Amino acid sequence: MSQSTEQPSERPAGRAVPTSADVARLAGVSRATVSYVLNNTSAVRISEPTRRRVREAAEELGYVPHAAARSLRAGHSRMVLLPTPHVQVGPLYSQFFNEFQWALRRLDYTVVQYGSVGLEAEEAARAWAELRPVAVVALGESRLTGQGVEILKRSGARAVITLGTERVEGAHALVMDQGRVGEAATAHLVETGRRRIGVVVPEEPGLAMFSGPRLEGARRAVAGTGATVVPLPLRYEEESANALAARWRALGLDGVFAYNDEYAMLLMRALQDADVAVPAETAVVGADDLLLGRLLRPRLSTVRIDMVIGRELAELVDRAVREPEAPPRTSDLMASRVVRRESS
Amino acid sequence: MSQSTEQPSERPAGRAVPTSADVARLAGVSRATVSYVLNNTSAVRISEPTRRRVREAAEELGYVPHAAARSLRAGHSRMVLLPTPHVQVGPLYSQFFNEFQWALRRLDYTVVQYGSVGLEAEEAARAWAELRPVAVVALGESRLTGQGVEILKRSGARAVITLGTERVEGAHALVMDQGRVGEAATAHLVETGRRRIGVVVPEEPGLAMFSGPRLEGARRAVAGTGATVVPLPLRYEEESANALAARWRALGLDGVFAYNDEYAMLLMRALQDADVAVPAETAVVGADDLLLGRLLRPRLSTVRIDMVIGRELAELVDRAVREPEAPPRTSDLMASRVVRRESS
DNA sequence: ACGCGTCACTGACACGTGTCACCCTCTCGC
DNA sequence: GCGAGAGGGTGACACGTGTCAGTGACGCGT
Structure with missing residues (x-):
């Protein structure tokens, strides 16, 4: 040049x-x-x-x-960085994200989603730090480490917040207690008299951060009740569901928490095709409360998940930015409750 | 403010x-x-x-x-700006986006999604221009105008590319020919002997950019065949679908293109509950080829949409950046073909 | 004539980086 | 002894912006 x-x-x-x-x-x-x-x-x-x-x-x-020149001179920006997930996210999540962005903009922040595909944890943190964001809101899935938080703070980030299943050293944490979803669904099945309960675990990569805790929650729910939990690996494909349904009677299950409504619909169809009666023989519970689940016969029972509204999270970010010295806090991002329909 | x-x-x-x-x-x-x-x-x-x-x-x-200082000194950046849609996007789209981002990063671009909620067209363009991106890839939905393109180019953007239903003056265009979706579905219905064909038009705001062209495509498909098209407003709710099903016989329809698989599933359930036989009395066609559609009985016919792979688009961006003087080109982003199952 | 205050504006610096044109010190060939 | 060349580094400027301290002009009271 x-x-x-x-x-x-x-x-x-x-x-x-x-x-x-x-x-x-x-x-x-x-x-x-x-x-x-x-x-x-x-x-x-x-x-x-x-x-x-x-x-x-x-x-x-x-x-x-020129934004760069401006923030260079100012010595700070009002940019909030959201590392983009490379996992499939459901409509629930994407709506939450939209709301969150909108609320941050109201507070005069500039929201930037920034993908960091294929970088290792610390390297990704360094890439984010180059942008000198005033705050970083990272999905748990982005594998932010305590080291990464340190890098970001040293580069001027006044707040680092994780949205995930577990806390990270030095960062504020909004915990999505996925365990509660599995726990609620399974407790419901136990209460309605089921004893051997299957828990669908999707084989799709990237869903592990959700499915693992949900399975753990299910285990918590049966503890001390005499009921048992059986993990059921499943791919989101008809053949996989049919294969599972074919050995259903051998498994001796009388209830199943199917991870979410989509997997539940897939499994329920396979069960019905294999002449397993729902809910008489086996009860089925999904999660997410999709409209489509209500269209099934029997209507699908589900776990409804209410997420913290975006505005609330935006205000939390704003507070964290204004008081960087406040100790990292942990709070719940979502609440779960069972909606009983006909399939359980 | x-x-x-x-x-x-x-x-x-x-x-x-x-x-x-x-x-x-x-x-x-x-x-x-x-x-x-x-x-x-x-x-x-x-x-x-x-x-x-x-x-x-x-x-x-x-x-x-410090990225800002660096690109200030360099006089340019390798940042590609993707204005974030505030509309619900399906899994098809989000997968495409992920792939696209990944491919751009391979080409050493920095991908930044930037929301501009609540701003008018020209104002949004100005906000994007402040970041001095080397390229902007905008959804048609972001309402980029010729004026906006001019602002971006004047601020140093070497390529502006729209992903949408229609071209924008001065920008390269990747056209999603939504019309072809409606056309393919409707042509299929006509070929299989249907004469009065309903076309579902979602009432949800934000879907207009898809539903309008699909309806137009359906109209093109019946032109000269003697068949007719009837627009059917529908909300994504059970009551709305039931109300529509209740007056189905009065409408005298023998086929329906239901916008996409989700609306199709909603409508098909309502029709079956109203004792309208599918496909004997009315044929139903959806779009998107969701797995869930295959689980219905009868299995849902659909229009499968194949999108340009992300890598291809990334290379197009790269070429446009390297040859900013090349005249704006228009090409197809997707191809549609009917997948016939049992509902038609 | 002088001091003082206000108005409307400007000169100059700093922010953090990349890069061009030098500079200094050796070593080598003759 | 001395120019040529190379190795290894440095000084200084530019990028575009925000802002502090200052500056001239003018009005006003004495």
């Missing part, structure tokens, strides 16, 4: 990106004045005619300030 | 963010040397002992370069 010193002859489009200096020149004022006008700084008084001239010049040139 | 000018700004942690100057001091070399070493610039020769001293100093301080 050759540098052009004065006359930018290499611009292909024939025009350089306008800066505040260009605006100043066109308006016949100093650059400082341009800055004052465009940020309408209250501490300095600029006459109305000058203000207008500056605004018109900016408009004419199509001037847009 | 009140600005919070109040600014804590005192470093509470007592330690500033380390810069390359700090590294230089600690290593006992100049800042230039630090820069050369850490970017291992090949044109300049630095002795191995010095290199090691610099690397160790950087490690000890936890130095992370």
